[in-house]
Amino acid sequence: MTRFIDWSTSVTDQLAEIVEDQLDDSDLEAAESSESTRIDVDEVHRALLGSWPAERQRARDIAADPAFWRDDSLSLAEHRDRVLAQVKLLAERGTPSLAFPKRFGGGENPGGNIAAFEEIFLADPSLQIKSGVQFGLFGAAIMHLGTEEHHERWLPGAMDVSVPGAFAMTEIGHGSDVSSIGTTATYDPETEEFVINTPFRAAWKEYLGNAGRDATAAVLFAQLITKGMNHGVHAFYIEIRDAEGNFLPGVGGEDDGVKGGLNGVDNGRLHFSDVRIPRTNLLNRYGDVAADGAYSSPIESPGRRFFVMLGTLVQGRVSLDGSAVVAQQAALAIAVTYGNQRRQFDNSGKGEETVLLDYGRHQQRLIPRLATVYAAAFSHDEFLREFDAVFSGAGDTPDRRADLETLAAALKPTTTWQGMDTLQVAREACGGAGFMADNRLTLLRHDLDVYTTFEGDNTVLLQLVGKRLLEDYAAKFKGADAREAARLFVTQAATKAFHEIGLARLGSIARDLGSSARSVGWLREPENQHALLAARVQDEIAEIGMALNRAAKAGRGEAAFNALQSRLIDASHAYGELIQWEAFTRKLEDFSPESETHRILTWLRDLFGLTLIERDLSWYLISGRLTTKRARLVTSYISRLISRLRPHAQSLVDAFGYTDAHLRAKIATGIEQERQTEAAAYYEELRASGNAPLDERVVYRQKRKAAKQAG
Amino acid sequence: MTRFIDWSTSVTDQLAEIVEDQLDDSDLEAAESSESTRIDVDEVHRALLGSWPAERQRARDIAADPAFWRDDSLSLAEHRDRVLAQVKLLAERGTPSLAFPKRFGGGENPGGNIAAFEEIFLADPSLQIKSGVQFGLFGAAIMHLGTEEHHERWLPGAMDVSVPGAFAMTEIGHGSDVSSIGTTATYDPETEEFVINTPFRAAWKEYLGNAGRDATAAVLFAQLITKGMNHGVHAFYIEIRDAEGNFLPGVGGEDDGVKGGLNGVDNGRLHFSDVRIPRTNLLNRYGDVAADGAYSSPIESPGRRFFVMLGTLVQGRVSLDGSAVVAQQAALAIAVTYGNQRRQFDNSGKGEETVLLDYGRHQQRLIPRLATVYAAAFSHDEFLREFDAVFSGAGDTPDRRADLETLAAALKPTTTWQGMDTLQVAREACGGAGFMADNRLTLLRHDLDVYTTFEGDNTVLLQLVGKRLLEDYAAKFKGADAREAARLFVTQAATKAFHEIGLARLGSIARDLGSSARSVGWLREPENQHALLAARVQDEIAEIGMALNRAAKAGRGEAAFNALQSRLIDASHAYGELIQWEAFTRKLEDFSPESETHRILTWLRDLFGLTLIERDLSWYLISGRLTTKRARLVTSYISRLISRLRPHAQSLVDAFGYTDAHLRAKIATGIEQERQTEAAAYYEELRASGNAPLDERVVYRQKRKAAKQAG
Known part of the structure; x- marks a missing residue:
């Protein structure tokens, strides 16, 4: 674009200064200075x-x-x-x-x-x-x-897979609400057997992997009934098919057929009619039935017992968090590699087309997502260590189990959604090539889709996180003097209600209205990033908590909870991201603070934090946590960070350590570069031969120019 | 949740008032009042x-x-x-x-x-x-x-499909940049033939529907070279396969194989080695070659000629806009119908589980997207009428053609992204059932995916829109006195730079800081919604234009354009949404202003407009277009609108007029309702029989209560 508005500079100088800020003068310098720096790919890979x-x-x-x-x-x-x-x-x-x-x-x-x-x-x-x-x-x-x-x-x-097995928990009628499943296991003391029944269609077991075709046995979840008492959901071992693959008597089922992805898994439905299994097929660690039908459990509360039993299976959520990290890494390795080779449009008019990753929009699509997957990877490793500590027994306490479950409920939704987003953005960034199965992105996305639903629906899990955060918030005030609690609350959440008060309290924010607001130093401080990200969670939880409390007093607790559900889920999601940010920040300590790797990964961490803050910028503005001047800086500093990181994009994906055999995406193998080189060589040779045709566009322009000069 | 913070009301009254605002006291009344109103489904369907x-x-x-x-x-x-x-x-x-x-x-x-x-x-x-x-x-x-x-x-x-044909435009090396394709058609006056050649691998035709297997002919796009001059891209009719499906001599190709979707289409690649076709196979409406090789065209400028030729094919973009509307309607018809029948979790403790669409989060996922598809449908019909006017010849002027292309470039990306988003949200809202092929959502989404890429990559199209908007902006100032232009600009864009000035100018915004800020009347006024949505586009374009102008003067025009590319694309996207909002608003005039249909569709239009404003709320705050108080009202009024519209969700999807034979989603056929009824009847009968087992949870709670009272 060229000067289509030619106005006097004097009038517009002041405005222009602001706009220049957006244009980010320092981009070029930053890019140059960072050319000489490099991350230590091996160290980052480790x-x-x-x-x-x-x-x-x-x-x-x-x-x-x-x-x-x-x-x-x-x-x-x-x-x-x-x-x-x-x-x-x-x-x-x-x-x-x-x-x-x-x-x-x-x-x-x-x-x-x-x-x-x-x-x-x-x-x-x-x-x-x-x-x-x-x-x-x-x-x-x-x-x-x-x-x-x-x-x-x-x-x-x-x-050894000699017994392929299904995990028969979910039913057609009850997925998220497992405690309400309809399948019954009624104890018959006469024969010392449980009688398994599916009382109605909604109680058919559904979506079970292995059940469509291969499973010969299952762990079945059913309401355990003995001596006229329903002791809630328990697990039973049950055989369902004979060696020829036929259902055993009383067992029936259907194949789920084609799904949106994961079609190598034979999902299916199962139902049971008076199927008898020995008493000892009850998996009885947390609840047992004696021969005479007497029920016993080491955990008295049936509610707690249920959650302890389900809690043993948290590893599914842990592993989906990590799988979504792998998915993101693969997607970005493919899209960044291709974006660094693929060229389109000769913008300079010099016969060389621009590499996709040199386009501002392309960078803005991919580079913040690189920051995200680093945060997700580092937080996943912490999560995995915590899981290992609990499940190896080294640190198995009820509190750590509870915390682990909250962590799982916060991180699994956060990363699986990040994975879906990154796979789609990478697919679109690779254009038509991205749509080909040969380039992996679409089929991986089809498969990842249901990771947002199974092992706990993302929305339901985040609501669990929200409830836990509200409990913690309530516990903080428990026993405190009411007036003192109110005072605490006012200083914590009032920023939104009366942002003048908030501004006064948050001195450093209020004072930035002068020229120092143009400095990005404040935003770079990890303490400030943390304070902003934490405020987004804490203030929301505090406000929701107060509103619920007030509504409960007015007898409208349920309606209020529902009205606030969406905000609670968003706050919980922000909590998952805060955990990721914290893990990334802790991980930086592993790198020598003088190293270039540390410097570049710090930019990446800053980009992650600021991208989260930018997404919720209106919240920060409304709550008075950021002034409008500083809010604008968030956006312009993000641009600067993206420019700085652009030269490192390839190293940052190389550090994932995936080879062609893992990615198996043709466009990421260098084939695009080869084709471009071949095409360039062809045109070069054609020019050199003197046989190249004239370009009518060039001739036309020259003619027009000549006519203009003559006229 | 119950009162877990019991503080003195006096201290918190002031805060609570604000929070109540969020809780939206009027929800219940609104829902009640709207129960009695109904849309006229037939009228809306028409x-x-x-x-x-x-x-x-x-x-x-x-x-x-x-x-x-x-x-x-x-x-x-x-x-x-x-x-x-x-x-x-x-x-x-x-x-x-x-x-x-x-x-x-x-x-x-x-x-x-x-x-x-x-x-x-x-x-x-x-x-x-x-x-x-x-x-x-x-x-x-x-x-x-x-x-x-x-x-x-x-x-x-x-x-009659006796000749299945391919459309051989895109090449491996050039998709978005069609003018740079490598295939050549060199005229040989000796034989009066064109010689078609693929000079290198990147010039293979790629992703062509029909080319993988079925096509026996193609319309081929190639650089037309005659008498040593390249006249740019022209179209040729060429036979590629014989009746047995074998490639003709000199023609080769490959099957694209499996894709991320649309696998019923045989996409493939083609390449040509000295394939000779008669001179008369040049589709010569916009450029012809005489027997002696002399080139002629009714359009002198080769650049304009190229765009006129491509412009005749705009109908592809028109039809994708409409297809994305169909996709959204189907997705919402499925998800809303299921969400109105599916129940999960007994929240009241009264033995009845809550219908999914009664959850706040579920409403917030689906109902704003209902508003979106109404806007998309109405704007598509206007777009289609404009297309028909131009292509039927009734209104075929160069200006209208140019406007039609801008409209297409703005709407196709906007709706195809809306389609992708809505299909995914609908899929997740249907949980595991949403993942089954039987319920359509995933497979439709796989197929729709590439609609964001073909017929013009969404990002590239939006950049075209941005350039057109910048041209219009520049034209506005052309010839104007520089000082006057600057003054105009200052009053238009200065709101962001110095929002005090902006506030002074936008009097009605500045004056709302008092108690009247709590009224939503201002937000309901279509003029105000329009002013806000238009400002988002205009101010951004003005600012980008000024920045580009200034950068061009400093010799940094290209870098500046790149730095601003992402903002330009976002502004163009906002322009596409503005067009949708305007069309929705115009359509409201077709309904009697006293009718309940008009009232409800007006809520829906408001919801669409305010959802767009909420997404960009930080922009409105930073630019001074909205005060923080009014910004909060945007969010709380959206909640209120969603509550009001909730009772009408089913009618609003019924009005699409799709039957089970169109949707073909098992979960939307009433099967879920049947299963729930069956399950409820089973439990009812069990209770009535007196054989229902006791629930250990109830017994445990009673025991605890008794122990507490005793202790």
């Missing part, structure tokens, strides 16, 4: 590999082995066959056994097991999920909910 | 059907005919076979011929043709796109770029 590098690397070797790859050309039945065979092969290679007891040949290494499991995503997400059902749900339920005898009888078959 | 109701309804009948449905169980090859047969059947039914000349049995009804075409989406998007390639690209290129003789020779074969 940091990303996390706390179980050997297990993760071993699983990456498996994911890079063609025997485990998805073959896009297969029919539904062939894809299922292949995946079943792969699950068995995986068991032979030993990775899944990491989770199981040593006496069965396992590794008793819960963290390493999950780290390895996550990497299977890039072989084929169907393989990941089918093996997750077999080992992580069916096998893990036997291990965590069963006792010694159960382990002896059923773990070997689960571990 | 409004949505738009200007070609008969053609649209006829195509809906086709989409409801099982012969045209997708069969999810088919393999890739079978799916392609089925779709090819369906395209032929479609030609027999006559719908596609609407676009073609009457002397070939066509309807010369461009608007009706597109309306009908859009509805084919719900039969199978693959069928839509394969027929779009055959009739809307291959056939339309012959019609628009060829002349009489070409029509005689080739239109009948295109129309």
Whole structure:
């Protein structure tokens, strides 16, 4: 674009100064200065590999082995066959056994097991999920909910896949609300058996991996009824098919058929009519029935018992968090590599087209998402260490279990949504090529889609987080003098109500209205980023808490909760992101503060934090947490950070450590660069030959110019 | 939640008042009052059907005919076979011929043709796109770029599908930048032939529908070279396969194989080595070559000529806009119907679970998107009328053509992104059921994905819009006294720079700081919504224009454009949404202002406008266009509108007029309601029988209570 408005400078100088700010004069310098800096790719790679590098690397070797790859050309039945065979092969290679007891040949290494499991995503997400059902749900339920005898009888078959198993929890009528499932297991003391029944259509078990075709057994969740009392949901081991694959008497089911993704997994429905199983098939760690029908449990409260039982299965959520990190890394490795090679439009008119990643919009699409996946990866590793501490027994306390569950409920939704977003943005950034199965992005996204729903619907999980945050908030005030509590609250949340008060309290914000507002130093301080991100959670929770309290007094608690549900979920989501930001910040300490790696990763962390703040900028403005001048700086500093990071985009994706065998995206193999080189050589040769045709456009322009000069 | 903070009311009264505002006391009243009102479903349905109701309804009948449905169980090859047969059947039914000349049995009804075409989406998007390639690209290129003789020779074969054809424009190396394609058509006066060549790998034609397998001919785009001059991209008719499906000599190609969606379409690549075609195969409406090789064209400027040629193909973008409306309507019809039947969690403790659409978050996910699709549908109909006016010849002026192209470039990206978003949100709102192919949402989304890329990448199109807006802006100041221009600009854009000035100018905004700020009346005024939405576009364009002007003076125009690219694209996107808002507002005039339909649709329009404003709320705050108090009102009034509209959600989707045969989503057929009724009846009967087991949770709570009272 050229000077189409030619007005006097004097009048507009003042305005222009502001606009220049947006234009970001320092971009070029920043880009230049950062050309000379480099991240230490190996060091960053090691940091990303996390706390179980050997297990993760071993699983990456498996994911890079063609025997485990998805073959896009297969029919539904062939894809299922292949995946079943792969699950068995995986068991032979030993990775899944990491989770199981040593006496069965396992590794008793819960963290390493999950780290390895996550990497299977890039072989084929169907393989990941089918093996997750077999080992992580069916096998893990036997291990965590069963006792010694159960382990002896059923773990070997689960571990070597001689017994493919389903995890029969969800029903058509009840997914998120597991405690309301309809399947019953009624104890018959006469025969010392449980009688399993599906009383109505909505109580059919549904969406069960392995159940559509392969499973010969299942861990079944049902309402345990004995002596006229319903003791709530318990797990039972039940055989469902014979060796020929026919349903056993009383068992029925249907195949779920084609799904939006994960079509290598045979999901299906099951129902039961008076199926009798021995009393000892109750997985009785948390609740048992004696021969005479007397119920006993180490946990008296039926509510707590239910949550403890489900809590043993938290590893599913842990592993989805990590899988969504893998998905994002792969997507960005593909899109950034291609964006660094693909050229389109000759903007300079010098015969060289512009590399996609040199376009402002392209950078803005991909580089903030690079920052996100670094935050997600580092927070996942902390999460995984916490999971390992609890599940290895080293740090297994009720409080840590509760915290782990909150962490899982906050992070799994956050990263799976990040994964869906990044895969789609990467797909669009690769244009038509992005749509081809050969370039992986679309099919990975199809498969990842349901990760936002299974192992706990994202929205429902975030609401659990919200309730926990509200409880913590309430606990803070418990027992405090009412007037004192109110005072505390006023200083904490009043910023939104009366932002003059807020501004007075938050001195440093209020004082920035002068020229110093143009400095980005304040935004770069991690304390300030943290204060802003934390305020977004705390103030919202405080305000929601107060509103609920008031509404409850007025007898409108339920309506109020519903009216505030959406805000509560958003605040919980912001909490998940805050955890990611904190983990990224802690991780920076592992790098030498003088190193270029530290400098560049700090930019990346800043970009992550500021991108979150920018998304909720109106909240910060309305609450008085940011002035309008500082809010504008957030946006312009984000632009500057993106420019600074642009030269490092390739190194930052190289540090993920994925090879062509993992990515398997043709456009990310250098093929685009080769084609461009070939085309350039052709035109070069043509020019040199003297046989190149004239370009009518050039001739036309010259003619017009000549006519103009003549006229 | 119950009163967990019990502080003295006196201290917190003031705060509570603000919070109550958020809680929105008026919700219940609003919901009650609107229970008694109803939209006239038939009247709204007619409004949505738009200007070609008969053609649209006829195509809906086709989409409801099982012969045209997708069969999810088919393999890739079978799916392609089925779709090819369906395209032929479609030609027999006559719908596609609407676009073609009457002397070939066509309807010369461009608007009706597109309306009908859009509805084919719900039969199978693959069928839509394969027929779009055959009739809307291959056939339309012959019609628009060829002349009489070409029509005689080739239109009948295109129309009856005896010649399946490809549209060979895009190359591996050049998609968005068509003018840089590498394929050459060099005229040989000796033989009076064009010699077609693919000089390098990047010049292979790519992603061409029909080219993977079925096409026997193609309209080929190549650089026309004659007498040593390259006259730019022109279209040629070329045969590529013989009757047995083998490539003709010199022609080669590859099948694109599996894609992220649209797998019933056989996309593929083509390349040419010294393939000779007669001189008369040049589609010569806008450029011709005489037997001696002399080039002639009715359009002197090669640049304009290129754009005129491409402009004849704008109907593709028009039809994608409308198809994305159909996609959204289907998604919302499915998700709202299911959300009105599906229940989960007994929140009241009274034994009845809550309907999903009664949850605040669920409403917030679906109801604003209902507002969006109404805006999209009404703006699409205006767009289609404008297209018809230009292409029927009734209003074919260069200015209207140019405006039509800008409209297409603004609306196609806006609606296709809305479609992607709505399909995903609907899918997640339906949980695991949403992931099943049986419920349509995922597979429709897979197919819609590439609608954001083909017929012009959304990002590239929005940049075209941005350039046009900048040109208009520049034109406004052209010839104006520089000082005057600057003054104009200051009053227009200064709001952001110095918002005190802005506030002074925008008196009504500045004056609202008192108690009247609590009134939503101001936000309800369409003039104010329009002023806000327009300001978002105008101010941004003005500021970007000024920055570019200044940067150009400093010799940094290109860098500046790149730095501002992302903002320009966002402003263009906001322009597309503004057009939708305006069309919705105009459409309201068709309804009697006293009618309940008018009242409810006005809420819906308000919700659309305010949702857009809320998304960019930080921009409005920073620019001084909204005060923080009014900004908060935007959010709370949105909540109120959602509550008011909730009782009408089902009527609003019923008005789309799609039947089970169109939606083909099991969960939207009433099956969920049946299952719930069955389950409820089972429990009712169990209770009545006296055989219901006791619930341990109830017993436990009673025990605890008793113990507490005793202690």
